Amino acid sequence: MEYVSLGKTGLKISRLSLGSWLTFGKQIGDNDAEDLMRIAYDNGINFFDNAEIYSRGMSEEVMGKILTKLGWSRDSYIVSSKVFFGNGGQLPTQKGLNRKHVFEACHQALKRLQVDYLDLYLCHRPDKATPIEETVWAMHHLIAQGKVLYWGTSEWSAQEIMEAHMFARQNHLIGPVVEQPEYNLFTREKVENEFSQLYKTVGLGTTIWSPLASGILSGKYNDSFPDSTRLGMEGLEWLKDKNFTEDRVLKSRQLNSLADDLGLSLPVLSIAWCLKNPTVSTVILGASKTSQLSENLKAISAQELLTTEVMERIELIMGNKPRKPDY
Numbered sequence: 058m059e060y061v062s063l064g065k066t067g068l069k070i071s072r073l074s075l076g077s078w079l080t081f082g083k084q085i086g087d088n089d090a091e092d093l094m095r096i097a098y099d100n101g102i103n104f105f106d107n108a109e110i111y112s113r114g115m116s117e118e119v120m121g122k123i124l125t126k127l128g129w130s131r132d133s134y135i136v137s138s139k140v141f142f143g144n145g146g147q148l149p150t151q152k153g154l155n156r157k158h159v160f161e162a163c164h165q166a167l168k169r170l171q172v173d174y175l176d177l178y179l180c181h182r183p184d185k186a187t188p189i190e191e192t193v194w195a196m197h198h199l200i201a202q203g204k205v206l207y208w209g210t211s212e213w214s215a216q217e218i219m220e221a222h223m224f225a226r227q228n229h230l231i232g233p234v235v236e237q238p239e240y241n242l243f244t245r246e247k248v249e250n251e252f253s254q255l256y257k258t259v260g261l262g263t264t265i266w267s268p269l270a271s272g273i274l275s276g277k278y279n280d281s282f283p284d285s286t287r288l289g290m291e292g293l294e295w296l297k298d299k300n301f302t303e304d305r306v307l308k309s310r311q312l313n314s315l316a317d318d319l320g321l322s323l324p325v326l327s328i329a330w331c332l333k334n335p336t337v338s339t340v341i342l343g344a345s346k347t348s349q350l351s352e353n354l355k356a357i358s359a360q361e362l363l364t365t366e367v368m369e370r371i372e373l374i375m376g377n378k379p380r381k382p383d384y
């Protein structure tokens with residue numbers, strides 16, 4: 058495993074990490090979740106990603122039970138939660154980035170995860186109904202109280218992140234240090250273009266999600282639609298519509314033959330491609346089976362096969378390199 062500093066912080070995070078969206082507390086049983094965490098940890102993964110909304114709190118409960126059962130030393134891993142969507146409650150006070158929900162959601166996450174503090178606490182989406190100042194104060198206070206160590210954002214715009222920073226700086230508060238954006242061979246604009254100044258100015262770290270575009274980049278949708286996979290799950294038609302498109306499948310077939318030439322599987326090539334970007338601090342893996350995780354872990358060593366020439370061949374296939382501004 059490789060470790061890097063998360064942005065400009067001193068926190069050393071593993072370049073591959075494990076997330077629990079749609080799997081823990083939903084698609085897979087608790088024993089399978091435990092096996093995944095054990096394999097991840099034994100292979101040097103030190104970051105486990107979670108959120109209040111994942112399986113409406115169940116994902117954090119499952120992870121909390123596993124953390125307690127496995128008894129890993131608290132100083133050996135990083136665990137996150139994310140706030141905004143709530144955990145299923147429909148009342149007006151049960152979601153958002155207002156001080157009340159941020160405070161209560163943090164306490165609920167600590168309880169479910171059975172930990173005394175969260176290493177990372179992320180604002181899962183921007184909240185147009187709450188002033189950014191209120192959220193910065195709420196996060197600062199949680200850090201001052203020792204309940205959170207670092208805070209960040211997910212799917213915020215560069216401008217929103219910068220606003221939070223400016224307010225924090227002007228008021229001597231602790232600002233966000235990390236953003237969690239989608240990043241994969243199909244979705245590149247934010248990470249490669251929009252945030253490019255933030256890496257320099259504020260030292261933004263990134264924990265990127267959906268490196269396989271929910272499984273399309275595993276190649277298993279290339280020839281037919283397989284049974285029992287994420288994109289066939291009830292209620293996830295929106296995710297299937299987003300990812301299972303003719304263009305994506307076509308590109309994935311072309312990438313597959315390039316991966317074959319290199320002696321790699323397509324998921325390993327796709328994850329290694331994310332790792333090649335130095336502005337990516339960690340790639341959060343998702344897996345419904347231990348065999349998937351074991352395969353995907355090979356991406357660390359596969360990076361050396363992605364030479365300049367191979368990266369150019371990938372660009373030729375994708376044809377979607379974000380255009381940088383001329384200034």
Ligand code: NDP
Nearest residue numbers: 076077078266267268269270271272275286287343345349
């Ligand atoms: P991926 O895009 O890598 O999708 C993971 C899924 O793809 C697996 O659950 C599995 O689904 C399939 N898969 C993975 N590896 C293989 C393989 N080798 N062969 C075949 N199929 C494979 O990542 P996720 O979308 O799961 O995102 C990762 C994490 O990022 C999440 O768990 C979460 O922590 C975070 N996240 C954050 C978001 C945010 O808004 N901040 C949003 C989404 C995710 P299956 O077997 O069911 O087909």
